[in-house]
Amino acid sequence: MSLHPVIDAVTQRVIARSRDTRATYLAKIDHAQSVGPHRGKLSCGNLAHGFAVEDKPGKDALAGQQRPNVAIVSAYNEMLSAHQPLGDFPPIIKKAAWDAGGVAQFAGGVPAMCDGVTQGQPGMELSLFSRDTIAMATAVALTHNMFDAALCLGVCDKIVPGLTIGALSFGHLPVIFVPGGPMTTGLSNKIKSEVRQRFAAGEIGRDELLKAESMSYHSPGTCTFYGTANSNQLLMEFMGLHLPGASFINPNTPLREALTRAAAERVVGITELSDDYRPIGRVVDEKSVINGIVGLLASGGSTNHTMHIVAMARAAGVKIDWTDFAEISAVVPLLARVYPNGVADVNHFAAAGGIQFMIRELLAAGLLHNDVSTVVGDGLHRYTQEPFLDGDDLIWREGVEQSHDTDVLRGVADPFASTGGLRVLTGNLGRGIIKISAVQKQHRTIHAPARVFPSQEHVLEAYQAGELEQDTAIVVINQGPRGNGMPELHKLTPSLGVLQDKGYQVALITDGRMSGASGKIPAAIQITPEARLGGLIGRIRDGDMIMLDPEAGDLRVEVDDAELEAREPTTFDDQPESEFGFGRELFAVFRRNVGSAEEGACALLDAQPAETETRTTVAEQEPAE
Template structure:
């Protein structure tokens, strides 16, 4: 086992000793009090199965048959979640065939950052994760269930479902993906058209046609953003069936995996001898395995918040230093857009999850002494699912990559590290995704151009005011300010400046997330500007130094000058009204900083 991975794991265990102990005690108490319908009164129970058929009612009255909760993020406006429409019927039938019952326990909201990007609705995006967690908890709160199945894919949905599930950590829980859409317009071509549009060289019709050819059918977007990072991390943590993360929707194999996941959920309940609750699966080693998988593939920087919050829900304390140290120990093994030109389907064709597990296990980079929904250890995850005469089986995966431009080996990786840098200096702490940069490291020292709002940049770009070496500062974008929206609309113009030969970078207390690309972006700056961060004192023309080799993020202004400066007052009230944002004021006030997960759920526990 890699010594650095072991050291990080051990310090997480030590740091989390008390909180993890309290969590395990909590879920053991919940186990003793449930999950059994026998704890319900006759009136409670009658309400719980009133709409069931007679056979299911008899099974639920008997107290000997498992009842599986289905919690789904289905809606038919979002391509990734539209396939879930048919899943409840598939699950109910599969569970019924093995003598148990499944009930649709509740739906959770699912919003798409792709639809809300650059729009006012994006201000709700990060906060929707905590709403999803609460909605999942409400769905499970009836004490009717022996196990749960979580149906979710995209950016905030899976982290929210994890948070909700871990609050019911005594329940065995299986996560069920829906898979990516088939490949459409190549990502490199899509990025080219976007940049041409930003330069005024392509019209809106050409842009819409390119986007429509890229996002063209049911399924997850095929680039390696937060949605597909979610799926990879959840499989790494042992909460998916092996090889199920990236099977396309609407295929016989996808349906067979959904049925198998349903059956597996019934095997893990406290009614049998194989009780495996999610709170026992998600331990310190499983969290580290998730981090290793994320960093070895150059996954979404959103998880520098999401995985911290998820770990906290299981009583485990993780910080950015853990990310940084694991990143330095783990080589970059994939090139999937925006870290390359391939998409997630190309990754599957090159060897996919089974080969990734083989490489990481073989190099001692994953903990193998873990529990999963399939039992002890990760060997099952080195196999691939296939249909043979209509029956699902797992076979040994490939022994080597079918495309070494997409999936590399530990011995010959794309980079010796995982491509995530943690920066620190008088401006605070931030993260920067280096895996997609043109060079392995980034060192820029340039004057600041300061914006209070992402939309202010457009005019400066069009006027030519940014045609110079500069570090663009976009502040008052953090969790407590406006909910920490993603700022991807900044990428095309900054990319144009970079292609013109200017040295440019972005520094912000907002997010860029899974689609962070070739423009260096120091994101999630904490403390955020509205909470006293030095970002609020940056002036146009101030020199900022950003250096991933030394880990510096420094405002090069002397302390006396900074002490004499007044912090810029935040003008964010316009972001607090409209599009439902006025209803989230209380949540914004309670959000922790980015390095604490930007989470509102644990305030009363501190």
């Protein structure tokens, strides 16, 4: 089928908008290719340092120019369930690369913090900036000029985007992403959510809550709900950076190990020394980025990717914005219901047909670009195949043509919704994002008085004191990238869910993030400009009426423009300290230089410094026609 006209129009607009930046990027990676990566460029002393620990065959191979050298860049640590399995991968990769005619060296580790551990804690204020740190650590690992390709081992929230940004700074290198897979299914998401709300309502104690959480997060592998981590995995397939079907194979299984071996073998076969050179800077282009956005929206994926995809694309010289998301969302149907958009987990989603079924359906409907380069060949149709073991041999077969469970996964002809689960909001507060795929229709539109808070802890204190037992628009300010690093506010979901279940109109309005686990409460998030930079969200007062209408894409405070402009920013005597402790002082340079949420909230990609606080007018916040 021919390409959908809206997908085509958005793609052409992105290509035109990116013409100069993309051309500059490609010129840079072409130059890098012309001067390296050739170990022959290194002095004898450089090279001797680079292979000092290798055995004689390894030294002989690296001293020559015939065997490509593969860098292993890993987010392994043993605290994160998703990344603990990666510790076993390097020996598998080394042997597979050697057998395929290459060499592999562990080039470097990158930090990997867990939002599940830091949620609601001071360390969460480092979470978003950890993405930029990971990008820099990836660049450090690759900067030795010893390598002809790379394998990036990572799974979770900021880790995959950070690895991608870092790898794209070495865009002349072929790169394949190697996941660890999700943990097996534990306590059902429906029961887990119910237990959290019962705890928030004071019906059960901490012991029962901890027991339920431990039954949910119980073994090696990614958490099984469809948050940012698993959205990452889907994106890597839609963008052609995984082996087909690699995302949701459980850890510590023969198929998982076979896919890891195959990734090593494949990356050896796509270096400049081969006849099928596929550098990541060419794989990630305007069309692959659009494919990633389509996959995110069709699956009801993480709102965090309205920043991460933007930053990843910018690293490849591609410029996208929230208007692109909105226009694509208007024509891409919602094909999956995975928790928090439903009750199933990603294992159930994969068993129903998973990513391969989605790509097949979306390609057939003209909603994806097939004419793209991927790490396995030309054409996204390669990703309608799923991996199997035939004895000891890894093979790919065509995926299912019909969903095995239409409560979890549907085709384009009978979607869960005719549009994607994401909306862009505009109004006198600026621009923001809302994910409505998990919000029941009767709860989406809110008209309620504001209650303004400086932190989620203050919201919870008011909740515990019974102060929120009414229709309320909860406004949490100074949570943006410049304010405090933009922590997720997911800790609020159970308590606000209790209020909604009592029959109150309730919504969250913030310049901060929610998360990939955004749930049943309407949450207008990532409001830009943020309060710290003079955004009008910072001038809302208690009692101001807030209108939130996601269907119309409208978010506004019902205050006269002149009065709103005349107000001073809202301040609190007990504004939480976010400058010191838990390593936060080390990240001041990020807070000073980070760009806006719509620009990807990245401090590395040409963000311009701004004053700590500025004044912004209503006219400046309204979108241009």
